Amino acid sequence: MQFEYNVDGGNFTRAGFASSEIKKILKKLNVDIGIIKRTVVATYEGEVNIVAHAYSGTIYVDIDTERIRITLKDEGPGIPDIDQAMEEGYSTASSQVREMGFGAGMGLPNMKKNADEMQISSEVDKGTEVEIVMFLHNKE
Amino acid sequence: MKVKEIARLLDARIVCGQEREDYSIDVAFASDLMSDVLTLKNDNVLLITGLANMQTIRTAEMSDIQCVVFARNKRVTPEMTTLAEDNDLVVLECRYSVFKTCGLLYQAGVEPIF
Numbered sequence A: 001m002q003f004e005y006n007v008d009g010g011n012f013t014r015a016g017f018a019s020s021e022i023k024k025i026l027k028k029l030n031v032d033i034g035i036i037k038r039t040v041v042a043t044y045e046g047e048v049n050i051v052a053h054a055y056s057g058t059i060y061v062d063i064d065t066e067r068i069r070i071t072l073k074d075e076g077p078g079i080p081d082i083d084q085a086m087e088e089g090y091s092t093a094s095s096q097v098r099e100m101g102f103g104a105g106m107g108l109p110n111m112k113k114n115a116d117e118m119q120i121s122s123e124v125d126k127g128t129e130v131e132i133v134m135f136l137h138n139k140e
Numbered sequence B: 001m002k003v004k005e006i007a008r009l010l011d012a013r014i015v016c017g018q019e020r021e022d023y024s025i026d027v028a029f030a031s032d033l034m035s036d037v038l039t040l041k042n043d044n045v046l047l048i049t050g051l052a053n054m055q056t057i058r059t060a061e062m063s064d065i066q067c068v069v070f071a072r073n074k075r076v077t078p079e080m081t082t083l084a085e086d087n088d089l090v091v092l093e094c095r096y097s098v099f100k101t102c103g104l105l106y107q108a109g110v111e112p113i114f
Helices: A018-027 A033-053 A095-099 A109-113 B003-010 B054-062 B078-086 B098-107
Strands: A004-006 A056-063 A067-075 A119-125 A125-136 B013-016 B026-028 B045-047 B067-070 B090-093
Touching: A004 A018, A004 A033, A004 A067, A018 A033, A018 A056, A033 A056, A033 A067, A033 A109, A033 A125, A033 B090, A056 A125, A109 A119, A109 A125, A125 B003, B003 B013, B003 B067, B003 B090, B003 B098, B026 B098, B045 B054, B045 B098, B054 B067, B054 B078
Parallel strands: B026 B045, B045 B067, B067 B090
Antiparallel strands: A004 A056, A056 A067, A067 A125, A119 A125, B013 B090
16 A cells, blocks of 8 residues: 655645645554554654654655554755764754754654654765664554 | 643633543653754553644654643634544644643642653
8 A cells, every 4th residue: 555745845835745644544444553653653753853854855664464654755955974864962953943843853863663663864965765674563 | 630620720721622622641851952852762652742734743743742722821823723624633722821731730740751
């Protein structure tokens, strides 16, 4: 089962729409509520990152009987130093992002905490791709 | 503590979710930083905040938080109310500061998360 959602950079009013739709789908599929919460929190953090930092992005959702895989791919400035970006408290967010209640340098670390697996790759001036996987049976 | 008791204690207005006034919260958390809210693992959390925007409602939705008190006289916009209603959230507006709101709830026995 596959879905995809477009995310506009800078559009804070709409940020969270994709994560909300994904939550509805997972509920309909009767996925364990703990797994739903971890999935949508991680996805929402990623969606807010796209809105906060990128020009545009797409969230790809792929669900099978074993796992949920969510890939958040954006066109944007990219991340020069991924290790630094993964550090709690490190942020390059604008004051506008901070006014929305984000930009404290907690998004990527919280995605990692909630996901069973996470991979991140980025190219400066091109964009960033974050993939998270949640296993449906053996909770890790 | 039930929503109706929270509303009475804080002299707060229930903006939406009136039909859920018997919903009961277990613990409370106060923050204007949604990133901190998104790290919570508890169930039946009451969120107290002075940050009134769409992302506050979205954060509550993603975190399975069903009751939000907007303190410091912050107003909930019609757009926020619609999104809250779509997600069966109970939303209250309260004129007290976050400090006083938390103080009254704590005094009445509402537990913190940590």
